[in-house]
Amino acid sequence: MDATHLDPGRYHAALFDLDGVITNTASVHAVAWKRLFDDYLVTRPPVPGEDHRPFDDADYRDHVGGKPPVDGVLDFLRSRGIDDLPRGAPDDDAGAETGYGLGRLADRHFRSVIATKGVRVAGDAVALVKVLRRRGVRTGVVSASRSCTTVLAGAGLARLFDVQVDGVLAEELGLPGRPDPAMFLETARRLGVAPDASVVFEDAEAGVRAARRGGFGLIVGVDRGGTRERLLASGADVVVSALDEITVSPGERPLSAVPDALTAWDEIAARLRGRSPVLLFDFDGTLSPIRDTPEEVEMPPDNRRALEELARSCPVAVVSGRDMRDVRQRVGVAAAWYVGSHGFEVAGPTGEEVVAHQGGQDALPALDAAEQRLRAELGSVPGTLVDRKRFALAVHYRAVRAEDVDRVREAVERVAAAAPALKLTHGRCVLELVPKVDWHKGRAVRWLLGHLGADRATVPLYAGDDVTDEDALREIHGDGIGIVVLSGEHGDRLTWAHYSVAGPGELSELLTRITSSLR
Numbered sequence: 001m002d003a004t005h006l007d008p009g010r011y012h013a014a015l016f017d018l019d020g021v022i023t024n025t026a027s028v029h030a031v032a033w034k035r036l037f038d039d040y041l042v043t044r045p046p047v048p049g050e051d052h053r054p055f056d057d058a059d060y061r062d063h064v065g066g067k068p069p070v071d072g073v074l075d076f077l078r079s080r081g082i083d084d085l086p087r088g089a090p091d092d093d094a095g096a097e098t099g100y101g102l103g104r105l106a107d108r109h110f111r112s113v114i115a116t117k118g119v120r121v122a123g124d125a126v127a128l129v130k131v132l133r134r135r136g137v138r139t140g141v142v143s144a145s146r147s148c149t150t151v152l153a154g155a156g157l158a159r160l161f162d163v164q165v166d167g168v169l170a171e172e173l174g175l176p177g178r179p180d181p182a183m184f185l186e187t188a189r190r191l192g193v194a195p196d197a198s199v200v201f202e203d204a205e206a207g208v209r210a211a212r213r214g215g216f217g218l219i220v221g222v223d224r225g226g227t228r229e230r231l232l233a234s235g236a237d238v239v240v241s242a243l244d245e246i247t248v249s250p251g252e253r254p255l256s257a258v259p260d261a262l263t264a265w266d267e268i269a270a271r272l273r274g275r276s277p278v279l280l281f282d283f284d285g286t287l288s289p290i291r292d293t294p295e296e297v298e299m300p301p302d303n304r305r306a307l308e309e310l311a312r313s314c315p316v317a318v319v320s321g322r323d324m325r326d327v328r329q330r331v332g333v334a335a336a337w338y339v340g341s342h343g344f345e346v347a348g349p350t351g352e353e354v355v356a357h358q359g360g361q362d363a364l365p366a367l368d369a370a371e372q373r374l375r376a377e378l379g380s381v382p383g384t385l386v387d388r389k390r391f392a393l394a395v396h397y398r399a400v401r402a403e404d405v406d407r408v409r410e411a412v413e414r415v416a417a418a419a420p421a422l423k424l425t426h427g428r429c430v431l432e433l434v435p436k437v438d439w440h441k442g443r444a445v446r447w448l449l450g451h452l453g454a455d456r457a458t459v460p461l462y463a464g465d466d467v468t469d470e471d472a473l474r475e476i477h478g479d480g481i482g483i484v485v486l487s488g489e490h491g492d493r494l495t496w497a498h499y500s501v502a503g504p505g506e507l508s509e510l511l512t513r514i515t516s517s518l519r
C-alpha cells in the first residue's frame, strides 16, 4: 500500500508531534528561543573561540527543535563554542545561567508570545486526528515543551488526543528528549499499542530520528517549509507537506462490494512485481472445496503442484484451523510453512515445530475437559462431529438435521460459558473452542512474517474463505493483498479483503496466474 494511505487494521495508534504538526507553535518557539539566545549572547562577555552571532532558523532546526529545553540550550551553546554552562536543576529560576534556567526563560518568552498572538491550528492535522479516532485508531500528542497543555487549551484542542506526553511529564519521569525515542515509546505504551503498529507524524529531524530508533511502523515527515530532503535523510518513510495528503482506509466492506481478483489481475500483478511476496493460504474452502466431513477433503493436485512451484520462488504458508499435522499431511507440499489450530502451532519446511503462543499450551486442560463434556452431550445428536485439534476443539453440524442445530449450538455455548480459559468462535457449519488469549490467524501471520524477515519490500498475499480468515485479512490489509474466497454461506457479511474469487476453482486460476507471474 502507498505509505500515505493508512489502514486502521495495520496501524492501531497515531502519534503526533505538537509544534509544527498540530499547531504553528514551532515558529513561535523559534521566535522565543531567538529572543532568549540573542539577549544572552549580546550580554555575555566576548571570549576567544566563542561565536556570539545572532540565533537563526538553522540554529533552531539543528540544535533546539523537538528537544527538551535544557538540551536545546546546552546543544546550541555548545555549537557556538560555549561549554561552561552548568546543566542546573529543574527548579532553577527562569533566567538563571544554567541549562534549566535559560530553558525556563525561553518557555516564559514563548508563553508571552502566544498570550498576545494566539496559536494557529493546522486544520489538516486536526481533521486527520478526528478521522483516525472515528476509525478506531488511538491518538497521542508528543511535545518537548512544558507549555503543551496551555497550547492545546488555547487552541481548543484540550480533548483531541487520548494521551499527552509533554515536557512536564518527561521531566517527572526523567525521559530524555528526542532524538532519544523515550517520549514516543512512553506515548505508545500509554496508548497500549506496540511501536511497530503505530504511525508517527513529525516535522523535526530529531523527532524523525527518534521514531526510527524507536522502531515505529511508519514515520511520516511533515514538511511545513523546505525540509523534505532532510526529513527523508533522517529516516522518514514518506514526507507530506500537508496532512490532507494522508488518506485513511474505510476498512471493512460488504462481500458484494469487493472487486473480482481475476478481473483486477493486472492490478494484483503490478503490486507483486519487483517485490518479495509471501503467499499465505487458508485450506478448507480455499485451497480445497468444502466437503460434508473434514476426512473427505483432499488437496486438489493442481493446487499442490502450483504451491510446490511457488515455494521455489518465495515463502508459501498454509494457515488453517485444522490440526497442523493433519493439514500438513493433506496439503503435502514439503517446502511450505504450516500454521495449525487457528495460529497456535507452526511448522517450518525443515519440519521444526513451534508452539506460537504459550496460551495454547496453558489451555490444554480446559480443551480436554470441554472435549469430554461435548462428546458425552452430543453423542446422541445424529450428524454431529466433535473434532479435536491440538489447540482447538471443533463441533461440526454440516450433517446435523436443521431441527437439531440449536441443540448443538446450545450445548457448545454452555460448555464455553463454563470454561473461562476458552472462547467460542464460528466458522462454516462449525463452532470452535479456542484458547482465550489475544492470538488468532492474523497474529500468527504477522509472527510468521517477522520470522521470515519480512521488510518493506515484502508483500503478503492472503487468501481465505471463512470468518476466522478475517483476522488475517485485517492484519495484512495495510501492507498486503487480501483475497476472500466467496461461498454464499455467510450472506453479504463484511470483509477486510481487497479482492474476491468466486470459489476454490477461481482461486486455482489465480494460483496459475501468480505462478506464471513469478517465473
Ligand SMILES: O=P(O)(O)OC[C@H]1O[C@H](O[C@H]2O[C@H](CO)[C@@H](O)[C@H](O)[C@H]2O)[C@H](O)[C@@H](O)[C@@H]1O
Binding pocket: 282, 283, 284, 285, 289, 290, 291, 292, 293, 294, 295, 297, 319, 320, 321, 322, 323, 387, 394, 396, 398, 427, 428, 429, 430, 432, 466, 468
Ligand atoms: O482454516 P481452515 O483451513 O479453513 O479450517 C477451518 C475449519 O475447516 C474444516 O471445516 C470446514 O471444512 C470441512 C470440510 O470441507 C467442512 O465439512 C466444515 O463444515 C467446514 O467448517 C476443519 O474440519 C475444521 O477443523 C477447521 O477449523
